[in-house]
Amino acid sequence: xxxxxxxxxxxxxxxxxxxxxxxxxxxxxxxxxxxxxxxxxxxxxxxxxxxxxxxxxxxxxxxxxxxxxxxxxxxxxxxxxxxxxxxxxxxxxxxxxxxxxxxxxxxxxxxxxxxxxxxxxxxxxxxxxxxxxxxxxxxxxxxxxxxxxxxxxxxxxxxxxxxxxxxxxxxxxxxxxxxxxxxxxxxxxxxxxxxxxxxxxxxxxxxxxxxxxxxxxxxxxxxxxxxxxxxxxxxxxxxxxxxxxxxxxxxxxxxxxxxxxxxxxxxxxxxxxxxxxxxxxxxxxxxxxxxxxxxxxxxxxxxxxxxxxxxxxxxxxxxxxxxxxxxxxxxxxx
Numbered sequence: 001x002x003x004x005x006x007x008x009x010x011x012x013x014x015x016x017x018x019x020x021x022x023x024x025x026x027x028x029x030x031x032x033x034x035x036x037x038x039x040x041x042x043x044x045x046x047x048x049x050x051x052x053x054x055x056x057x058x059x060x061x062x063x064x065x066x067x068x069x070x071x072x073x074x075x076x077x078x079x080x081x082x083x084x085x086x087x088x089x090x091x092x093x094x095x096x097x098x099x100x101x102x103x104x105x106x107x108x109x110x111x112x113x114x115x116x117x118x119x120x121x122x123x124x125x126x127x128x129x130x131x132x133x134x135x136x137x138x139x140x141x142x143x144x145x146x147x148x149x150x151x152x153x154x155x156x157x158x159x160x161x162x163x164x165x166x167x168x169x170x171x172x173x174x175x176x177x178x179x180x181x182x183x184x185x186x187x188x189x190x191x192x193x194x195x196x197x198x199x200x201x202x203x204x205x206x207x208x209x210x211x212x213x214x215x216x217x218x219x220x221x222x223x224x225x226x227x228x229x230x231x232x233x234x235x236x237x238x239x240x241x242x243x244x245x246x247x248x249x250x251x252x253x254x255x256x257x258x259x260x261x262x263x264x265x266x267x268x269x270x271x272x273x274x275x276x277x278x279x280x281x282x283x284x285x286x287x288x289x290x291x292x293x294x295x296x297x298x299x300x301x302x303x304x305x306x307x308x309x310x311x312x313x314x315x316x317x318x319x320x321x322x323x324x325x326x327x328x329x330x331x332x333x334x
Contacts (some may be wrong), residue, residue: 044121045281046070046114046160048099048153049128051082054175054235057274058125058281063090065282067123072099072110072156101128101152102138111159121163123171123281126153126210132199143193149206150186154213154325154334161333170228173280174214176207177234178293180310183208185317188324207234208312209321211291215313216322218289220334229288231280232310235273236294236302237266268294268302275305 045062049055050071059069063086071094073079079096086094097113100106114121129149138147157164157172164170183204184190190205214232221228267273276292286292291310294303326334 042093043067043123044070044118045123045125046072046097046121047125047127048072048101048156050125051075051078053270054274054277055125055127056082057270058127058277059094060086061271061274061278062123062281063093067093069094070097070114071095072097072128074098074100099156101148101156102144104140104152104155107152107156108159111156114160115163118163120167121160121170122167123173124157124160124164125173125175125277125281126157127173127175127277128153129175129206130203132203134199135193135197137193142191143197143202145199145202145206146186146191146209149203150209150213151191151325151329153210154331155329157217158329158331158333164228165224165226165333168227171281172214172217172228172230173277174210174217174230174232175234175277176210176214176232176291177203178236179204180207180211180234181312183312185209185212186321186324188328191328211310211313212318212321213325214291215289215318216325216334219318219322221288229280229286229290231286231288231290231292233276233280233292233305234294235276236268237273266302279305 043066045067047055047059047062047069050059050069051073055071059071059082062069071079071082073096076096076098083091083094083096097110098106099110130145133144136144138144138152140147142151153174164172179200181204183206184201186205186209190202211232214230217230220226221230273294276294279292280286280290286307290307292305293308295306295308322334325331
């Protein structure tokens with residue numbers, strides 16, 4: 001955003017010297033609007049994993065809703081490549097920010113940049129994720145899928161909470177999956193890599209963990225009377241880069257290009273799959289603690305985005321999860 005305003009200021013000064021102090025310095029209103037934008041109306045969003053898949057589709061959609069987007073990604077090259085695919089008039093409304101969710105230092109640096117440069121944060125989309133990857137660990141020694149999908153996002157959101165709390169009707173969206181239905185509530189021993197590691201089991205557990213985090217944060221918002229919504233969402237069966245990335249990382253199971261090929265016929269596109277998380281950000285009808293996903297023909301695999309039930313979350317397990325994550329990460333806001 002700073003770059004956008006700097007461009008505006010430079011152009012304003014140049015045009016003042018060109019036409020005189022008491023003339024309209026904006027000689028080309030269309031061009032000026034593209035550079036300046038309607039700053040007073042723009043909302044700010046941060047989206048993790050915004051360079052591809054559901055994050056990319058969400059970025060495209062929110063840019064057209066007059067959001068300024070921080071693309072929180074590991075790879076600057078991939079983020080810039082994604083930005084260059086947007087319409088020219090939208091590119092100055094999106095900014096790459098480095099964020100490696102497998103590193104707490106990187107997460108803290110990302111959050112610190114946002115806190116220093118923004119006065120509001122209307123939406124945080126905890127979108128990035130890993131699926132069924134080979135055994136590996138984060139820089140802090142957590143099992144990689146749990147560490148990235150749950151712990152990294154929980155830390156990022158917690159660090160951004162001072163800004164979220166002061167932004168009316170702010171939204172925090174935690175992206176889950178239908179795989180959460182087969183997951184187990186997180187226990188302390190599940191946070192670390194063990195000999196019993198199962199790629200798909202850990203993925204399912206992490207996606208259930210995302211639902212639990214969204215519910216725990218919603219509970220915190222209610223307790224503290226914070227004007228914000230914490231919402232969980234899942235995309236159903238969607239053809240995205242996630243399956244290809246799993247194969248590239250040596251993942252197992254029915255993933256990779258074959259899975260994407262199947263999804264083209266039986267699943268949804270990334271733009272259709274992103275509707276659940278976009279509903280969480282844009283709808284005036286959703287409530288704090290809601291869970292959104294596709295629902296059609298009796299299936300959670302494909303359909304229109306709607307508020308749905310999640311029967312995997314219990315009150316007892318929610319309190320246990322909340323205590324575990326808060327203590328493990330020394331969270332301030334949960």
